Amino acid sequence: MKIIVLVKEVPDTYGDRKLDLETGLADRGAGDVVLDEIGERSLEVALTYADKNADTEVVVLSMVPEGAAATVRKGLAMGATSAVQVADEALRGADLGLTAEVLAAAIQRTGFDLVVAGNLSTDGTGGVLAAMIAERLGVPHATSLSSIEIASDTVSGVRVTEVGTMQVSAPLPAVVSVTEALPDARFPNFKGIMAAKKKPFEVLSLADLGVDPDDPEAARSIVIAIAQKPARDAGVKIVDEGNAGEKLADFLLQNRLV
Secondary structure: OEEEEEOOEEEOOOOOOOEOOOOOOEOOOOOOEEEOHHHHHHHHHHHHHHHHOOOOEEEEEEEOOHHHHHHHHHHHHHOOOEEEEEOOHHHOOOOHHHHHHHHHHHHHHHOOOEEEEEOOOOOOOOOOHHHHHHHHHOOOEEEEEEEEEEOOOEEEEEEEOOOOEEEEEEEOOEEEEEOOOOOOOOOOOHHHHHHHOOOOEEEEOHHHHOOOOOOOOOOOOOOOOOOOOOOOOOOOOOOOOOOHHHHHHHHHHHOOOO
């Protein structure tokens, strides 16, 4: 079985995130960058299956700038068989539609039985990319799974919603996305880090994939306004002078919290 895992380099979730007010894009040079945690959990799903099935090939795929190769290689150090990186300056600031088109083309070129992704990236939080990719590939998708079971010809899992719990399944080939309810990812060990240097690592451009980012017939998002998030106001401090309960109740009512 060939499993493709979608991973992404994102700003460190524990650091401050800044927006470039000239371009409207995240300033990725303003702090540290890391492999998105939900992508690592997705990779753990594939590696866990591969641990039990020796004929499994796990490919990490990412659409990131050329300078992000070291981050993508972490997936190889964790145990992936090979990596594919789509790097093209024309993809800077790509919207979800273009991202889905590019990743679907890379997946189709690489070949797959199953695609595993996270349900939400920590920077974009679109939550629809897996479904958009499945639509372009013409395969079924099962999204936001809190548990997953991979078989030779099917994939199944549990999706938790506001109204209940659903057991879903799909025949392979398919695309799935998982939530943070899945187990934490393994840490790369020294042997894995050294082995990663010798594993196949392919870098693709838009020309390799036959994708035109300026296609006039393709739907693209356009930024029409940019604004910086206002600074947070100081909180209200209530001093108990015998009427703190009344002040707290008034505050909750004024802010429509009760």
